[in-house]
Amino acid sequence: MKKILVTGGLGFIGSHTVVELQNAGYEVVIIDDLSNSKIDVLEKITEITGVQPDFHQIDLRIKEDVHRFFNSVAIDGIIHFAAFKAVGESMQKPLDYYENNIGSLVYLLQEMKNRALDHFIFSSSCTVYGQADSLPINENAPIKKASSTYGNTKQIGEEIIAESCNAYGMNAIALRYFNPIGAHESIKIGELPLGVPQNLIPFITQTAAGIRKELSVFGNDYPTPDGTAIRDYIHVVDLAKAHLSALTRLLHKKNNSNFEFFNVGTGTGSSVLDVIKAFETASGSSLNYVIKPRREGDITAAYADTTLANKELNWKTEKSLEEGLSAAWKWQQKQS
Structure with a gap:
């Protein structure tokens, strides 16, 4: 049984990926660090899978704490x-x-290098492409200057990983995903x-539930059919399964x-x-x-050409936009 470290494993995408990993026998x-998640999620993962993951509350910006963790736990891969x-x-x-997105990545890779560890999967983003010249976006699209600091951290993160793999013999995959929902x-x-x-x-769901007074639509003057920005919305369970395939x-x-690197x-x-x-x-x-x-x-439009991921990862989406929105609404109603 391989032991996999999932950082941010109580977050939205992380928790769903933990479920898929445990269901697959990992x-x-x-x-x-619970800065954008809740400890209750650990109990929910356990209820779904019947297995409680080993949990460590650590701020990855603190190098000494990262080092202490790797001294105490042997792992076979990192997501x-x-x-x-x-x-x-x-x-x-x-x-x-x-500080957070780059510093934590560097500290993890340093521990991998120092311990000759392998198998690293990076949560990247379609924001690395900026506003692509053509749609759908494939992996050969040029990496343009990022339109946001967040996007830039993902571009820099991929560069750091690529150079580390070349220098230290590690193997890594970056999944450039679009907009997870559900x-x-x-x-x-x-x-x-x-x-x-x-x-x-x-x-949207909080507005429908009455938590928010109104939904803000940022811009209706984009060069799109209805003037609003276009994105590719992927069900979080499909996205989690892509990490398992990688x-x-x-x-x-x-x-x-x-x-x-693959578009997801x-x-x-x-x-x-x-x-x-919808x-x-x-x-x-x-x-x-x-x-x-x-x-x-924000950019005008982004949606994926997933041909490469479909072929190389033997993966494809199974759930529709409507299924994702319906699940998100059921989830919101349960919180109210």
């Missing part, structure tokens, strides 16, 4: 989620984002942002180079207004929304 160790992730906030707090079918775990949501779907590829030495999305772009209409249909609720100015750091 032993999971979680590191989370690294722990990061600050809000595009808008990153523009207001750039130094916090660089919740586990048990409705025991889902997206639970602390404070005001930074992502569209939890803001881990299998590394452990079985099926990778073609020591650093690979549905291949379908949906505008903000498309998503609002949610209203899926939930039977009407949404009160207002048009606001564009938000700094």
